[in-house]
Amino acid sequence: MQGFSPRNLKYMRKFAEAWTDSKIVQRTVAQIPWRSNITLLDKLTEPKLRLWYAQKTVENGFGKDMLVFQIDSQLHSRQGSALQNFEISLPPAQSDFANQIFKDPYVFDFLGTADLEKKPNWNKNLRGTTLREIH
Helix, strand or coil, rough: CCCCHHHHHHHHHHHHHHHCCCCHHHHHHHHCHHHHHHHHHHHHCHHHHHHHHHHHHHHHHHCCHHHHHHHHCCHHHHHHCCCCCCCHHCCCCHHHHHHHHHCCCCCHHHHCCCHHHHHHHHHHHHHHCCHHHHC
16 A cells, blocks of 8 residues: 555554544444544544544534534533423423434524623613603
8 A cells, every 4th residue: 555644644543542442433433534533633632522522523414624613612511501401391202302402512602692791781771761752
């Protein structure tokens, strides 16, 4: 065989050292692109966390850029952290569905919703103002 760059050979070696269990490789890691595997090797040192992100990549179809974003924004600490009582208040099938709806792996910080408290409270400011004063 020929044509492998030294850099790629180093990644192949690192891959073999990181994923020693062939069952994990066949079930999860072999299903994601090589670029995503390289990203997991470069960005994560903890094996359990690396496997968790590999599984999420398979489940959600993350490309390399989305995987980098999810790792950088710590998806593992955000996932499923919404307070809810679905298991108690809904039948099992519906509670599973409701849980999946609220386990959104995307971050919508760009919408500016974090700054809502800084915006003026119009209801508070208009309290006591009559409709005629507004028109």
